[in-house]
Amino acid sequence: xxxxxxxxxxxxxxxxxxxxxxxxxxxxxxxxxxxxxxxxxxxxxxxxxxxxxxxxxxxxxxxxxxxxxxxxxxxxxxxxxxxxxxxxxxxxxxxxxxxxxxxxxxxxxxxxxxxxxxxxxxxxxxxxxxxxxxxxxxxxxxxxxxxxxxxxxxxxxxxxxxxxxxxxxxxxxxxxxxxxxxxxxxxxxxxxxxxxxxxxxxxxxxxxxxxxxxxxxxxxxxxxxxxxxxxxxxxxxxxxxxxxxxxxxxxxxxxxxxxxxxxxxxxxxxxxxxxxxxxxxxxxxxxxxxxxxxxxxxxxxxxxxxxxxxxxxxxxxxxxxxxxxxxxxxxxxxxxxxxxxxxxxxxxxxxxxxxxxxxxxxxxxxxxxxxxx
Numbered sequence: 001x002x003x004x005x006x007x008x009x010x011x012x013x014x015x016x017x018x019x020x021x022x023x024x025x026x027x028x029x030x031x032x033x034x035x036x037x038x039x040x041x042x043x044x045x046x047x048x049x050x051x052x053x054x055x056x057x058x059x060x061x062x063x064x065x066x067x068x069x070x071x072x073x074x075x076x077x078x079x080x081x082x083x084x085x086x087x088x089x090x091x092x093x094x095x096x097x098x099x100x101x102x103x104x105x106x107x108x109x110x111x112x113x114x115x116x117x118x119x120x121x122x123x124x125x126x127x128x129x130x131x132x133x134x135x136x137x138x139x140x141x142x143x144x145x146x147x148x149x150x151x152x153x154x155x156x157x158x159x160x161x162x163x164x165x166x167x168x169x170x171x172x173x174x175x176x177x178x179x180x181x182x183x184x185x186x187x188x189x190x191x192x193x194x195x196x197x198x199x200x201x202x203x204x205x206x207x208x209x210x211x212x213x214x215x216x217x218x219x220x221x222x223x224x225x226x227x228x229x230x231x232x233x234x235x236x237x238x239x240x241x242x243x244x245x246x247x248x249x250x251x252x253x254x255x256x257x258x259x260x261x262x263x264x265x266x267x268x269x270x271x272x273x274x275x276x277x278x279x280x281x282x283x284x285x286x287x288x289x290x291x292x293x294x295x296x297x298x299x300x301x302x303x304x305x306x307x308x309x310x311x312x313x314x315x316x317x318x319x320x321x322x323x324x325x326x327x328x329x330x331x332x333x334x335x336x337x338x339x340x341x342x343x344x345x346x347x348x349x350x351x352x353x354x355x356x357x358x359x360x361x362x363x364x365x366x367x368x369x370x371x372x373x
Contacts, residue, residue, distance in 0.1 A: 024054075025360070026091040026105040028084055029352040030126070030134070032112040032167030033193050033244070033317075034060035035080060037087035038352065039094055039103075051149065051353045055094045058317060059083040063113070063122075064167065064193065070117045081125040088130050107132050108355055111139040112167020112191065139187040142351045143172035144180050149357060150240045150349030160236050162333065163351065164243035164326045166193040170351075171223075171333075173232035180358075186226035186233055188219055188329060192245050192318065195219075195325030207321050208278060214325075215332045224336050234337035241265070242349045245326025248314045249273050250345040255287040255307035259299075265343040270331050277324040283315050 066076040114136035147161035169188040199210030250263040276282035
């Protein structure tokens with residue numbers, strides 16, 4: 001089992017030899033809700049390359065919330081560029097403090113950002129603020145990169161990947177080998193934030209009722225149509241789930257797994273969390289820990305500290321309506337396909353890592369310890 005990367009990062013970085021051999025990456029993801037940064041390295045495990053995160057941070061922006069139709073406003077672009085600059089400086093400062101000599105920085109706009117009309121203006125502003133060229137990816141690439149960083153290679157033929165982002169939801173599965181040519185993908189054009197915004201537009205007096213209606217009128221039909229054309233999206237028993245809604249669900253429902261790379265979630269977990277989001281108690285209850293028998297006090301204390309921080313982070317990033325929309329999308333997918341499927345939240349999965357696995361494969365293979373692919 002993969003352990004949370006931040007727990008092991010301090011031990012790994014104590015070795016000067018390892019630092020000299022390892023390529024580090026500073027990734028910045030511009031999404032619909034904000035800008036996310038991760039300073040990390042790849043470590044080879046039996047299941048493939050895995051990200052060991054040293055530093056992670058997020059800054060919410062008004063890039064999407066301030067849009068005029070399908071165009072970013074000047075204020076929104078500047079806000080996103082400033083946030084990107086601050087996060088890059090944070091990673092550069094951390095790299096200097098840790099004496100990481102070999103760091104490759106990259107900036108990517110998610111598929112929810114890439115589809116807008118004046119993305120070139122955003123890229124120019126980011127380049128001016130950071131000196132780093134910005135790339136954009138489409139929904140298919142985002143889904144494949146997310147899958148490749150989330151689902152262990154040996155399990156990809158029996159699982160699907162779902163990423164509930166702020167702007168949209170990406171779904172994917174592979175048929176045959178793990179190459180991109182065997183990747184089948186679908187997109188639901190709503191995520192946590194865009195779903196909330198659409199619900200508010202449809203029912204300004206009752207956003208929660210608007211979310212229910214959005215699921216029935218738009219999300220369910222879109223998913224049903226696409227999954228009939230791509231049967232693996234509805235027939236597999238394992239679902240690997242990433243994105244803010246997945247993170248929040250795992251954090252609130254299973255805090256005892258705060259130090260685990262994968263958190264198993266059930267249909268009951270989704271229903272319970274949706275109920276708490278609906279009645280406003282989701283951020284009022286104390287976290288309930290259920291530790292396995294024999295768990296050491298030291299591990300319990302580390303877990304509680306991490307879980308409480310994660311809980312606070314979730315509340316800093318999301319409004320209840322955002323999460324209600326995001327988790328409702330996942331529940332709608334389950335209801336429309338395989339309600340008994342096993343759901344695994346992948347804490348360290350995400351397209352931003354898979355992007356590097358594919359784009360920087362040559363130097364990753366050169367700089368990483370030898371191991372199975």
